[in-house]
Amino acid sequence: MVLNPVISKLAGKLVVLASASPRRLEILRNAGLRFEVVPSWFKETLDKGLFKAPHEYAVETAKQKALEVARRMPFKHLKTPDIVIGADTIVTVDGMILEKPVDKHDAYRMLSSLSGKEHSVFTGVAIVLCHEKENEEVDYQLIDFYEETKVKFADLSETMLWEYINSGEPMDKAGGYGIQALGGMLVEYVHGDFLNVVGFPLNHFCKQLDLIYNRSTSSSDQKSESVCLSHNGTHATTILTQPPNNLPPQSGHSPKHNLTSSPRPNSLSASQTHHTQNSPPASPVHKVQRTSESEVGESSWTLVNSLSKHTDKFRDCENTPLPLMTSRGQVMELNVTECENSEPKKEDLQRIIELMDGFKASKALFTASKMCVFDLLQSRPGLDAGQVAQEIKASAKGTECLLEACVSLGLLKCKERTYQKPAYVNTDLATRFLLSDAPFSLQGYIWHCNDTVWPLFSHLESAVQEGTNQHEKAFGKKSKDMFQDTFYNNQAVKLRFMNAMHSIAKVTGKAVATAFDLCGFKTACDLGGCTGAMAYEFTKAHPALSVTVFDLPAVIEMREHFHPLQKDNRVSFVAGDFFKDELPKAELYILARILHDWPDEKVHLLLSKIAHACTPGCGLLLSEIFLDEDRNGPSRGLLQALSMSEGKQRSATEYSLLLKNHGFITANIRHTDNLLDVMLCIKDVHCS
Numbered sequence: 040m041v042l043n044p045v046i047s048k049l050a051g052k053l054v055v056l057a058s059a060s061p062r063r064l065e066i067l068r069n070a071g072l073r074f075e076v077v078p079s080w081f082k083e084t085l086d087k088g089l090f091k092a093p094h095e096y097a098v099e100t101a102k103q104k105a106l107e108v109a110r111r112m113p114f115k116h117l118k119t120p121d122i123v124i125g126a127d128t129i130v131t132v133d134g135m136i137l138e139k140p141v142d143k144h145d146a147y148r149m150l151s152s153l154s155g156k157e158h159s160v161f162t163g164v165a166i167v168l169c170h171e172k173e174n175e176e177v178d179y180q181l182i183d184f185y186e187e188t189k190v191k192f193a194d195l196s197e198t199m200l201w202e203y204i205n206s207g208e209p210m211d212k213a214g215g216y217g218i219q220a221l222g223g224m225l226v227e228y229v230h231g232d233f234l235n236v237v238g239f240p241l242n243h244f245c246k247q248l249d250l251i252y253n254r255s256t257s258s259s260d261q262k263s264e265s266v267c268l269s270h271n272g273t274h275a276t277t278i279l280t281q282p283p284n285n286l287p288p289q290s291g292h293s294p295k296h297n298l299t300s301s302p303r304p305n306s307l308s309a310s311q312t313h314h315t316q317n318s319p320p321a322s323p324v325h326k327v328q329r330t331s332e333s334e335v336g337e338s339s340w341t342l343v344n345s346l347s348k349h350t351d352k353f354r355d356c357e358n359t360p361l362p363l364m365t366s367r368g369q370v371m372e373l374n375v376t377e378c379e380n381s382e383p384k385k386e387d388l389q390r391i392i393e394l395m396d397g398f399k400a401s402k403a404l405f406t407a408s409k410m411c412v413f414d415l416l417q418s419r420p421g422l423d424a425g426q427v428a429q430e431i432k433a434s435a436k437g438t439e440c441l442l443e444a445c446v447s448l449g450l451l452k453c454k455e456r457t458y459q460k461p462a463y464v465n466t467d468l469a470t471r472f473l474l475s476d477a478p479f480s481l482q483g484y485i486w487h488c489n490d491t492v493w494p495l496f497s498h499l500e501s502a503v504q505e506g507t508n509q510h511e512k513a514f515g516k517k518s519k520d521m522f523q524d525t526f527y528n529n530q531a532v533k534l535r536f537m538n539a540m541h542s543i544a545k546v547t548g549k550a551v552a553t554a555f556d557l558c559g560f561k562t563a564c565d566l567g568g569c570t571g572a573m574a575y576e577f578t579k580a581h582p583a584l585s586v587t588v589f590d591l592p593a594v595i596e597m598r599e600h601f602h603p604l605q606k607d608n609r610v611s612f613v614a615g616d617f618f619k620d621e622l623p624k625a626e627l628y629i630l631a632r633i634l635h636d637w638p639d640e641k642v643h644l645l646l647s648k649i650a651h652a653c654t655p656g657c658g659l660l661l662s663e664i665f666l667d668e669d670r671n672g673p674s675r676g677l678l679q680a681l682s683m684s685e686g687k688q689r690s691a692t693e694y695s696l697l698l699k700n701h702g703f704i705t706a707n708i709r710h711t712d713n714l715l716d717v718m719l720c721i722k723d724v725h726c727s
């Protein structure tokens with residue numbers, strides 16, 4: 040089915056979404072639908088006991104939501120929509136219907152009932168077509184359907200359950216989880232339409248539009264329930280019409296309940312289809328797997344997405360099959376003929392557009408962060424665009440665009456949209472990572488990306504042509520030593536760089552510090568340890584360990600700035616240059632994100648100094664992004680290399696070989712699935 044022509048049938052029509060769910064909004068926007076959002080005032084309080092099957096409840100709620108908006112708009116908004124879309128998503132397990140949790144304990148009850156089991160997610164959808172008549176009456180034609188998707192949760196430990204609940208994510212989601220975000224980590228498999236679980240069965244919806252607009256010869260062909268309502272909303276007449284031949288069978292899918300003021304007999308069931316367990320799933324099975332036990336912050340689960348793999352394998356279109364990435368990272372093979380002749384797949388197109396638009400999304404995030412939008416909305420949630428504009432001293436128009444873009448990126452949500460004045464609040468994602476004072480704030484790194492990395496990337500073409508760093512073009516001065524010349528000769532730039540390192544170290548520190556059992560070491564030295572954020576993670580994780588942070592004097596003199604409240608006297612600071620000065624004595628040396636900054640000669644110089652300071656049995660813990668051995672990923676490392684100065688990204692084997700030259704034997708490697716990987720090496724007893 041060609042989807043765009045279906046959506047384009049709605050062009051020029053006033054389409055209204057009777058739902059405030061940002062997820063539905065995003066799904067429909069991504070499909071190219073233009074619509075207004077008018078959240079329904081219908082209270083979701085239907086008596087569930089009246090329904091024979093759970094989906095009937097979801098469909099009825101969707102209908103009531105859509106009809107309420109369709110009835111209200113001609114009065115309150117003084118315009119009659121052409122189409123109103125209502126939807127309701129529920130989760131069912133063991134005969135229970137789970138909606139949104141009311142508090143954390145309710146979320147716990149729901150999530151623990153889903154643990155280790157398969158459950159069903161139903162979304163009921165109602166499409167109300169409004170036909171304005173000359174006598175000011177409006178005919179409402181109702182089409183409804185539902186979609187079922189089966190989802191299986193992994194066994195969830197108590198810790199995991201509470202970590203997820205404490206992330207705040209479960210609170211506004213049916214069943215207490217959001218599959219598109221952190222909740223995806225709880226899921227073992229999905230059978231059926233993934234978007235249905237997110238909140239809207241787009242595929243089924245498009246098929247329904249296809250039936251309505253493309254295949255029925257006249258509107259009277261459409262099997263649907265038509266309800267003629269006068270403007271005061273009284274139920275005037277019910278018109279039965281005939282089904283078109285190509286409509287799916289409806290037996291067993293019609294409401295058998297008596298729910299509205301005007302109950303419908305079975306024959307009124309409107310264009311309903313569903314997917315049962317026996318019918319083929321509507322979309323491919325998406326799998327989310329558990330990865331290693333390392334953690335990002337509080338969460339110990341990670342969504343596997345192999346997007347970084349194979350991305351540079353787009354060779355030419357010879358007859359060799361080309362691996363292509365789908366938007367979810369699965370590899371597909373196309374040969375040249377298919378490449379040239381087949382219609383582009385939606386997910387391929389989406390993936391390429393995502394890549395093309397990536398810089399816009401980054402810059403929108405950077406700009407909102409630099410203008411302190413997230414901090415503002417945290418202290419004053421619910422401001423509208425005009426109020427935000429006033430506070431951040433920006434234009435109303437520009438601010439509105441920025442806020443809307445942030446909503447589309449999942450950074451902000453629109454709490455309500457009453458007429459033209461949506462009220463904005465932070466999403467969980469923004470609260471967790473974008474506030475200046477959040478424990479896992481990435482603000483420092485974001486500002487560094489905006490002020491330092493972005494200008495370098497804007498000269499990427501020259502960087503590729505010349506094979507040199509572009510500091511001079513980007514910042515107007517030559518840089519021989521990135522740290523001394525670029526970052527540390529200006530106090531503001533230095534602080535910004537240190538903030539960036541600090542924020543990354545706080546987010547990654549726990550995973551790095553806990554990657555290995557270090558109980559055999561009592562003293563450590565974190566070379567280039569910057570603000571000490573990583574060192575504090577090590578002392579937190581290893582109660583018997585003391586850590587000396589060693590960094591350039593320009594950095595060490597600013598340390599108070601970052602830990603004014605830290606009282607841990609197991610962390611101390613020493614100023615010096617690790618290429619020139621004697622290194623502090625320690626049983627374990629930590630090199631976190633140091634070696635990639637330097638060419639092999641400099642790495643050898645540093646490693647020889649460490650080897651000299653070590654006695655046999657001493658350890659060296661290296662933390663970097665380890666490139667895949669075939670250098671096909673991860674793209675995070677390869678993209679970072681594009682703006683690096685003298686350094687280079689290496690694979691674990693390359694690092695191992697460099698270290699081996701200095702008598703360090705690789706004992707263990709851990710891919711943390713966090714931002715950094717870790718390697719533990721031990722000084723060979725045969726070398727001294």
Ligand SMILES: C[S@@+](CC[C@H](N)C(=O)[O-])C[C@H]1O[C@@H](n2cnc3c(N)ncnc32)[C@H](O)[C@@H]1O
Nearest residue numbers: 522540544567568569590591616617618631632
């Ligand atoms: C990329 S940062 C990594 C910071 C920290 N290890 C982390 O993981 O967050 C590199 C650090 O090495 C420090 N550094 C660079 N050259 C140095 C030198 N010659 N002697 C000591 N430290 C140096 C920088 O000041 C900076 O703090």
